[in-house]
Amino acid sequence: MKRRSRTRRIAAAAALGAVLVAAVFFVLTAARPSDRVLPTDTRDLANGEVMFHVGGCMACHNPPAGTETPGLPAGAAAFSTPFGTLYPGNLTPDPDTGLGRWTAEEFVDAMTEGVSPDRRHYFPAFPYTSYRNMRVEDLLDLRAYLMSLPPVRSSPRDADVPMIGLSRRAMGLWNRFAFRGRTYEPDPDRDAAWNRGAYLVKGPGHCGECHTPRNAFMIPDDSRPLEGGPHPRGEGHVPSLRDLVGRGRYADVADLTLALQFGETLGYDQLSSGGMAKVQMNLAQLPEDDLRAISEYLLSLR
Amino acid sequence: MKDSKIRMLTLLAVVAAVASITLAAATGTQAIKERQEAMEGIGTAMKTLGAIAKQQTPFDADVVKASAETIANHLNTAADLFPEGSDAGDVETWAKAEIWSDHGNFRKDFETAEAAAVAMQSVTEEAAFGPALGALGNACKTCHDTYRRPKQ
Numbered sequence: 001m002k003r004r005s006r007t008r009r010i011a012a013a014a015a016l017g018a019v020l021v022a023a024v025f026f027v028l029t030a031a032r033p034s035d036r037v038l039p040t041d042t043r044d045l046a047n048g049e050v051m052f053h054v055g056g057c058m059a060c061h062n063p064p065a066g067t068e069t070p071g072l073p074a075g076a077a078a079f080s081t082p083f084g085t086l087y088p089g090n091l092t093p094d095p096d097t098g099l100g101r102w103t104a105e106e107f108v109d110a111m112t113e114g115v116s117p118d119r120r121h122y123f124p125a126f127p128y129t130s131y132r133n134m135r136v137e138d139l140l141d142l143r144a145y146l147m148s149l150p151p152v153r154s155s156p157r158d159a160d161v162p163m164i165g166l167s168r169r170a171m172g173l174w175n176r177f178a179f180r181g182r183t184y185e186p187d188p189d190r191d192a193a194w195n196r197g198a199y200l201v202k203g204p205g206h207c208g209e210c211h212t213p214r215n216a217f218m219i220p221d222d223s224r225p226l227e228g229g230p231h232p233r234g235e236g237h238v239p240s241l242r243d244l245v246g247r248g249r250y251a252d253v254a255d256l257t258l259a260l261q262f263g264e265t266l267g268y269d270q271l272s273s274g275g276m277a278k279v280q281m282n283l284a285q286l287p288e289d290d291l292r293a294i295s296e297y298l299l300s301l302r
Numbered sequence: 303m304k305d306s307k308i309r310m311l312t313l314l315a316v317v318a319a320v321a322s323i324t325l326a327a328a329t330g331t332q333a334i335k336e337r338q339e340a341m342e343g344i345g346t347a348m349k350t351l352g353a354i355a356k357q358q359t360p361f362d363a364d365v366v367k368a369s370a371e372t373i374a375n376h377l378n379t380a381a382d383l384f385p386e387g388s389d390a391g392d393v394e395t396w397a398k399a400e401i402w403s404d405h406g407n408f409r410k411d412f413e414t415a416e417a418a419a420v421a422m423q424s425v426t427e428e429a430a431f432g433p434a435l436g437a438l439g440n441a442c443k444t445c446h447d448t449y450r451r452p453k454q
Contacts, residue, residue, distance in 0.1 A: 273450060273451065
């Protein structure tokens with residue numbers, strides 16, 4: 001009799017504990033809507049296009065091979081990661097399968113909080129962890145540019161990841177750690193070009209997503225920025241971007257600018273592996289001043 | 303007698319196995335060497351074109367045509383130098399397994415590059431040179447990015 005009530009008490013405590021853990025998990029992983037107020041003035045489409053290219057949107061949001069609209073970010077081509085296969089979304093203004101019905105607030109939340117309009121977490125293969133460093137003006141210009149593209153109807157597909165509901169939810173907890181101390185601040189001691197380069201590298205360019213090593217929780221280690229490490233997609237090694245001159249990789253700012261502009265075409269064939277060719281081909285669309293700014297910033301890293 | 307016959311057959315089998323493995327490795331090695339030579343030939347011609355793009359040497363339609371022909375020919379040869387089993391050999395190769403698991407698309411990338419090299423052969427004006435070199439370069443990059451391991 002006594003024993004039975006003891007077992008019952010333990011069972012009740014365990015059940016209560018489980019409910020508590022679930023409740024804490026539920027609260028910690030919730031997708032929180034932001035209450036930001038956005039500027040509503042006219043947007044700069046040319047700047048939006050620059051953001052589109054430096055952001056490398058097309059590298060992942062490309063349509064599957066053989067579609068009729070190969071140059072548009074209609075998404076849905078399989079993107080494999082060590083955790084499962086993702087099918088990036090449609091960034092064209094199609095109302096049903098694309099961004100057509102998204103509000104500006106929803107777009108900015110997606111880019112900076114990693115949260116979809118239906119308040120689910122994205123997986124951080126979508127680099128919102130870097131995009132959250134972007135100026136809100138640049139985000140709105142990017143949205144205006146995307147909305148100016150021809151709408152393409154796509155066949156959206158949810159990610160093929162084990163325990164998808166729980167996995168998505170868990171990203172809320174991961175974000176709480178990954179978002180710490182990663183907001184970009186300009187350095188007043190440096191000139192405008194250096195700061196522009198730093199912004200493009202840390203914000204829209206999201207270079208650190210591959211070039212900064214990650215810790216055991218897959219969070220980029222900010223104490224070792226751009227030092228290189230294992231390839232996040234599982235194969236090979238991503239080179240360090242520090243001390244590029246000292247290590248004999250590039251002669252000077254002009255050399256690196258040329259490399260970013262032309263890549264392998266001019267013999268910089270180290271830029272055509274591990275996905276970097278796609279990055280370089282997107283960067284090639286940038287104004288030369290921006291490429292020089294990126295080079296100036298990168299070559300200042302020792 | 304019976305014993306020696308078995309021994310003989312075993313020996314033959316071993317010799318045959320070793321020979322076929324050696325032959326396969328040799329075929330792989332041979333293909334790797336030949337395609338690397340072709341790629342080096344392309345690299346040399348690309349350097350000539352790159353020097354024009356960087357304006358280190360003046361634009362010369364004849365040089366462009368000759369270089370583009372060299373590249374197209376090498377691409378045409380190299381496309382057939384990736385037989386099954388040439389993923390490894392006695393010389394180092396950076397070929398990725400996707401070349402064989404995704405061979406249709408791999409061949410298509412080669413065709414895109416060859417078409418770009420053929421198109422460049424009819425470039426006679428400097429204004430058309432940059433875009434033609436861009437198209438060819440992007441074809442090289444796309445294929446290398448997918449099918450070549452980093453050389454590090």
